[in-house]
Amino acid sequence: MARVGLTTERLVRAGAELADEAGFDEVTVSALARRFDVKVASLYSHVRNSQDLRTRIALLALEEMADRAADALAGRSGKDALTALANVYRDYAREHPGRYAAAQLRLDPETAAASAGVRHARMTRALLRGYDLAEPDSTHAVRLLGSVFSGYVGLELGGGFDHSAPDSDETWGRILDALDALLRNWPAA
Template identity: 55%
Template sequence: MTEARLVSAAAELADEEGLAAVSISALARRFGAQPASVYSHVAGLDRLLDHTAQFALKELSDLLAETLPGKAGRSALFAFANAHRDYARAHPGRWQAAGRQLAPDVAAASAGPRIARAARAIMREYGLSATDEVHAVRLLGSAINGFVALEAGGGFDHSAPPAAESWARVLDAVDTSLRHWPAAAASATSID
């Protein structure tokens, strides 16, 4: 039993049963050990979940590193979004862990900043200002996370057309929004 093996087992357990099922006791049972043995390798459940998030973010970052080279603009946008959705579908518990709020030092040491840089690079292809790149990355993240969460929760199971068709339309809409980005956004307080 090592910290790395515990984190890998936590990621597998999260995929099988959900992130909420990950506990020190559950991991101890997987290894046929007592919880105290697990604690000798990890400094508690929060630390284990942080490491599981880092594990998932690295996997996702590695997937993006394989997927994005040679792509730009719309092609890169679709590749980036599809990699996220594919990862979430293949690894639902790890995906949930990747969305976990991490302490600033843990987040900085994760692959999260690499993923963010990849998203910002895609936005640069649309000719956005540095400030608008931030807004655009948030739009893309909201579209990806919202769609993936609804899909995982069965929100698209009871109607046609298939979710894959809607996914392509959502990405088309994001691409169109990025190509026609407004010069200045309306104040949130002025929207009624």
């Protein structure tokens, strides 16, 4: 029988905290059992295995970021919306590096289709309507923004800009200026 007080939600949240502290790669059912001082077997009534736990952490992270993005985007458009969305990703990654890494986990198509990742895509497309991009350019722009946000945040979290000038915040601002200019002047096919 599972230990009293352990729930799937509690385990997933503890796994997310462990990811932020030790890194997403360190999250396993065994590590979580040690954290709760229980036998590994007692967790299997809540999660199937380490991959299931990691998937649930990814879904939690996607949901948390989508909620933040929805709040940040409310009432904004154009560059203001672009900056708000970009900062949600960057700030979340800084505050929750393990969860942010979890959000990058490749999900199976069925799980992905039911995840908050769909909300992210819809919000990004809504933001891009302010730039008047039609298909397929809107899809290209969604991919561009995701690549830039993910790439910059990954380099920044990895210490890639720690010892160079100009300051990373200044570069981030210039990147957002450049993205806004590009989206306003999207090149013809």
